[in-house]
Amino acid sequence: MMIELQEITKKYGSKVVLDDISEKIETGEFFVILGPSGAGKSTLLKIMAGIEKPDKGRIIVDGKDITNLPPEKRNIAMVFQNYALYPNMTVYDNIAFPLKMKHIKKEEIDKKVKRVAELLKISDILNMPVTRISGGQQQRVALARAIVREPSFYLLDEPLSNLDARVRLIARGELKRIQKELNGTFIYVTHDQKEAMSLADRIAVLHEGKFEQVGKPDELYEFPKTKWVAEFIGEFPMNFLPGDIVGEDNSIEIGFRPEWAKIGGDLTAIVYSVEAVGENIYLFCKLKNKDLSIVILSEERYDVGDEITFKIIKYKKFKEGKLIS
């Protein structure tokens, strides 16, 4: 299903939470809405679900205006952070519940539940009470309950945030697989840029009520349109220095990722902190005799207080907070 947001605007009191948002989300797309806490991500999702009404704007699904349809008529699936399974039912009954409500025949329900359980790899726990399964399994059951209704599109609001780091990683991969197998249109909200980068076909960065940038993960990483996006995306924020450091005009700033700098060169810095992430060593440095901090990816380990030299091998130019080249 293709979803079109047209000029969506929402205020709470005098506060503009969503400011004239327009975007097309294609059929089968994994579309992630990324933004810091309070940016309005959940509000936008609720508007798509029909739980909240926009002050202005329309939502079009496959050419049909659904802006005024109530949630139950939108044929959408919503999976929240707190998935609220029915605690006194088995996994099977939880998944079957929405179909029973629709008075679908028992044999038909059985077929559908089993098919979905296979897709989510939970066939072996169908008879368990949901109170006795793990968090990761509960999350799958919630997803199964959403999928079994064969919705037009899926709205997911930080569905993995209750899982511990390891399970979360596995669940992420599974979610992506399921989405591709279903060719489902997934709209996924998160404040976690890493999660967004690994799941999304496209990411929309929500900032001050607007999609500041919409693009593929690589695009956002390589060509952030603004300093704000450059600092929000990436394991570490992009480094920013005045242009004259690399012989540019000082009316611009240069931005570079930690791996766009190399140890050895004519710039000097002092290491003030070291962080190892897997095999990567990140050096937090201050330029010598300057109060400018940067992060550099290094192949060798250094200690706090060491003096290093480096060069910047690639950078982008920014003027007044915006990418110019």
Ligand SMILES: Nc1ncnc2c1ncn2[C@@H]1O[C@H](COP(=O)(O)OP(=O)(O)OP(=O)(O)O)[C@@H](O)[C@H]1O
């Ligand atoms: N019903 C409401 N009445 C008044 N203000 C609201 C209401 N719902 C949300 N807000 C405000 O709107 C803003 C956006 O909230 P929203 O929950 O959409 O943000 P979010 O990006 O999803 O944040 P988080 O990541 O923390 O969940 C916040 O400032 C919030 O306080």
